[in-house]
Amino acid sequence: MDRLVFLLSSGLARGAVLALFALSLVIVWRAARVVNFAQAAMAIAAVYVAFAITAASGSYWLGLIGGLATGALLGAAVEAGLMRRVPHTTPLPGMIVAIGLVMILQSGLSIAFGPQHRTMRPPFSERPFDLGGVPVLSPYELFVLVVAALVMGGLALLFNRTSLGLQLRASAFAPETSRLLGVRVPRMVTVGWMLSVATAALAALLLVPTELGLNPFAADLLFVNAFAVAVIGGLDSPAGALAAGIGVGILSSLVTGYVSASAAPLAVLAVLTAVLLLRPGGLVAAGKARSA
Amino acid sequence: MRTVLRAALLAALAIGATFALDPFRNFQLATAAGVFAAVAGLTVLVGLTGQLSLGHAVLMAAGGYGYAAASTAAAEAAPESAALVLTAGLAGAAAVSGALGLLLGLAAARLRGPYLAGLTLALVIALPSAANVLPLGGAQGLPAPFLPVPDALSRLIAVEQWHAWLAIGVAAVAVTPLAVLRSGRAGLRMRAVLGDETAARLSGVDPARTKTGAFVASAVPAGLGGAILAITTQQVAPGGYGLAFSLLLVVAAVVGGLGSLGGAALGSVLVVALPWLVDTLVDAVPSDLGQRLDGNFAVLLFGAVIIAVTVARPGGLAALGPRLRIRSRGRAAAPVSPTPDNATPSANTER
Amino acid sequence: MSTLTVERLTVGYGDGAPVLDGLDLEIADGGIVALLGANGAGKTTLLRALTGLVPARSGRVLLGGADLTGLPTEDRVRRGLALVPEGRGVVAELTVDENLLLGGLWRHRAAARRAAVEEMYDLFEPLARRRGAHGHSLSGGERQMLALARALVARPDVLLLDEPSLGLAPLVVAQLLGVLRETARRTGLTVLLAEQNVTGALSVADRGVVLSLGEAVADRPAAELAAEPALRHAYLGF
Numbered sequence A: 001m002d003r004l005v006f007l008l009s010s011g012l013a014r015g016a017v018l019a020l021f022a023l024s025l026v027i028v029w030r031a032a033r034v035v036n037f038a039q040a041a042m043a044i045a046a047v048y049v050a051f052a053i054t055a056a057s058g059s060y061w062l063g064l065i066g067g068l069a070t071g072a073l074l075g076a077a078v079e080a081g082l083m084r085r086v087p088h089t090t091p092l093p094g095m096i097v098a099i100g101l102v103m104i105l106q107s108g109l110s111i112a113f114g115p116q117h118r119t120m121r122p123p124f125s126e127r128p129f130d131l132g133g134v135p136v137l138s139p140y141e142l143f144v145l146v147v148a149a150l151v152m153g154g155l156a157l158l159f160n161r162t163s164l165g166l167q168l169r170a171s172a173f174a175p176e177t178s179r180l181l182g183v184r185v186p187r188m189v190t191v192g193w194m195l196s197v198a199t200a201a202l203a204a205l206l207l208v209p210t211e212l213g214l215n216p217f218a219a220d221l222l223f224v225n226a227f228a229v230a231v232i233g234g235l236d237s238p239a240g241a242l243a244a245g246i247g248v249g250i251l252s253s254l255v256t257g258y259v260s261a262s263a264a265p266l267a268v269l270a271v272l273t274a275v276l277l278l279r280p281g282g283l284v285a286a287g288k289a290r291s292a
Numbered sequence B: 001m002r003t004v005l006r007a008a009l010l011a012a013l014a015i016g017a018t019f020a021l022d023p024f025r026n027f028q029l030a031t032a033a034g035v036f037a038a039v040a041g042l043t044v045l046v047g048l049t050g051q052l053s054l055g056h057a058v059l060m061a062a063g064g065y066g067y068a069a070a071s072t073a074a075a076e077a078a079p080e081s082a083a084l085v086l087t088a089g090l091a092g093a094a095a096v097s098g099a100l101g102l103l104l105g106l107a108a109a110r111l112r113g114p115y116l117a118g119l120t121l122a123l124v125i126a127l128p129s130a131a132n133v134l135p136l137g138g139a140q141g142l143p144a145p146f147l148p149v150p151d152a153l154s155r156l157i158a159v160e161q162w163h164a165w166l167a168i169g170v171a172a173v174a175v176t177p178l179a180v181l182r183s184g185r186a187g188l189r190m191r192a193v194l195g196d197e198t199a200a201r202l203s204g205v206d207p208a209r210t211k212t213g214a215f216v217a218s219a220v221p222a223g224l225g226g227a228i229l230a231i232t233t234q235q236v237a238p239g240g241y242g243l244a245f246s247l248l249l250v251v252a253a254v255v256g257g258l259g260s261l262g263g264a265a266l267g268s269v270l271v272v273a274l275p276w277l278v279d280t281l282v283d284a285v286p287s288d289l290g291q292r293l294d295g296n297f298a299v300l301l302f303g304a305v306i307i308a309v310t311v312a313r314p315g316g317l318a319a320l321g322p323r324l325r326i327r328s329r330g331r332a333a334a335p336v337s338p339t340p341d342n343a344t345p346s347a348n349t350e351r
Numbered sequence C: 001m002s003t004l005t006v007e008r009l010t011v012g013y014g015d016g017a018p019v020l021d022g023l024d025l026e027i028a029d030g031g032i033v034a035l036l037g038a039n040g041a042g043k044t045t046l047l048r049a050l051t052g053l054v055p056a057r058s059g060r061v062l063l064g065g066a067d068l069t070g071l072p073t074e075d076r077v078r079r080g081l082a083l084v085p086e087g088r089g090v091v092a093e094l095t096v097d098e099n100l101l102l103g104g105l106w107r108h109r110a111a112a113r114r115a116a117v118e119e120m121y122d123l124f125e126p127l128a129r130r131r132g133a134h135g136h137s138l139s140g141g142e143r144q145m146l147a148l149a150r151a152l153v154a155r156p157d158v159l160l161l162d163e164p165s166l167g168l169a170p171l172v173v174a175q176l177l178g179v180l181r182e183t184a185r186r187t188g189l190t191v192l193l194a195e196q197n198v199t200g201a202l203s204v205a206d207r208g209v210v211l212s213l214g215e216a217v218a219d220r221p222a223a224e225l226a227a228e229p230a231l232r233h234a235y236l237g238f
Helices: A002-032 A039-057 A060-081 A092-113 A139-161 A163-173 A175-180 A185-210 A220-233 A238-258 A263-278 B002-020 B023-049 B056-077 B082-110 B113-133 B159-183 B185-195 B197-202 B207-233 B243-256 B261-282 B287-293 B296-312 B316-329 C043-050 C073-078 C096-104 C110-123 C140-153 C170-187 C198-204 C222-226 C229-236
Strands: A129-131 A134-136 C004-011 C020-027 C031-036 C058-063 C081-084 C158-162 C190-194 C207-212 C215-221
Touching (some): A039 A220, A060 A185, A092 B287, A139 A238, A175 C073, B023 B207, B056 B082, B082 B113, B082 B207, B159 B185, B197 B207, B243 B296, C004 C043, C020 C043, C031 C170, C031 C222, C140 C170
Antiparallel strands (some): A129 A134
């Protein structure tokens, strides 16, 4: 029983990070109709910058802000400098270019920083609180949950309550109509990429201290799991990403705890396959899905 | 028939070429042949049906495991007959990779673009876990029996050259059906599905069956490619078939020109030879930097190359030949316009 | 002031023969101009080329003397050009209210935007009752109303309408055209109305332009056009 409570609570924190990363995939999918396979590599590049800033200034918070800004800049640069030039008649060229970008970023980071894992110190303790003899949630996990909730709430407000959000949504759903209403659609696509990569960078920043450490491939598994989450939730649905993220986080925590760590990726793969075969548009597909 | 003759001729040429190479080069050639079989399967899949698989390394691994298991069993039953061991192994490779390809193909029939790519990616990432959970020998993998040079040839050639011959033969057997398939009715059906699924359905082509079939047709050569690597290295382990290797297969297909078998051959040689060449050069750079460049610099180059190819020259290496010929034939003549810009009034994505 | 001028405009798709070939046209300030012509005459292509959705091979488009030719669609819109496309182009995932706000974003600051939207609710009663409804739940008539209202929120100088009557009940068409004429008169808005429904269009228009095979073959007062049987037979098919 104690073990179950512990696994559930740490699964919740793991799920929050997953949901955040999946949300970043949903944002860029909605903005540009691409699945950004380079999301993990771009996020990790931003984390390296955060790491360097923290090392130089001694402040975790400066590093956090720097990492987010780097993510946003990187998103803008990749969209305006690269993705905009890729033919969009089919999704294939965009995916291949993203894969090329993964190779460049990961090998570039390996060349610049070496392959070793760098330890990132979390800003709060990772020792779980003790609630009547039952270990639940460490202060760091609590921090992760709070940050994830704040960011998701903020993004929801941005998209649903501001005129920028209205333009972002309109450009995503109906680019031509939006242009006819004077919306600068190309700019909205860039903004979508900036928001998306900054969110992904935040998720990676939250994840790295709980893993082996920072190296160029540290977010690969996060990306694959988050992709599974985004697909399970429906690529178009932020709420679906949140729910599926928490669900998959708890599932992989339970499988890790009760079976083995190496069975967790298989469990995620099995859920992904089942959902794709039963409901190809995801669980929260809104009506008939737009064609990719 | 002409295709088969041409394949036999090319294979004979390649076997002749092994006499000009030293053992290490022959080992590289055998590796390139294994990669070629997989890339050929991948390039036909992507080029003709537009489905991107990031998981062909896993199909290769499946073939490798199938080969290792079946050939080991055959070697225990009939230790004397190398031909039987090889045949059983190849049949095992084709069966296992074909079965996995069928499963993926069933998924592929229902999925489009990014979903399939993501599923195959998840498969690659899950391979080490699968090797641990399933009876596949964990990170160590499975051993495959050593195939010695036949007595009749043992005075003539070294074992690396013999393995290169085997590799070339298996690759020819794996790729030739693809060439036949591509130029036949099945190829036409695949192109129809790529062009417009609804229109294809209206002309009596079943997109789901076509896509599933294409995936199986692409998986079996990949599995045989895995068998080739198992023959040359006498083992199959999950570490060799990770994401990096899977992406290299994509690189080879893209650089060679999607859909082109000749391009696949060039691309395979490139992804085998270039990293080795770069690493040899990098070894000349002393100290820490050289160590960091080792293995990474080639990947960096490949990444840049596939972006450049995709943005600037989607035909890849295969399209370079005809293009050069056109150029040299008449510079004064109007340049052949590359595919006209999609000028239809908005690819109506709005509901 | 906001005269729309088309100079030697040539537009085509792919490598094919041009749909519009060296078209010259001048739409004077104020009033409603009906753009008539059979299927394939180039009406929709002209409207899309005016807004920059289809690139022109050559020629110029001027609005009030300013050259729009090189500008992207969104900047042409911000210069005072509005298009209500055929098939209505309502953003199905947004509510009626959001669609209207979107239309006024570039023109108005927040408070004025709200006022402009409320003005549209006064003009189009049925929309006011469905503010919170999503685009995909609207009827055909409501969608056309919304598309028109959304274009008017931005107070354009020139409004381009592509087949607003397509697939709508006659009563709804009459109501829409009535609102259009009323608005044009009140605000001095210039309207270019592409229609296959010739009688309906000519009944509200001041002038009529007939397109045939990419050329303007007639440009006369609406009443004259309606009364000219030879022209009707030759180009409009009735």
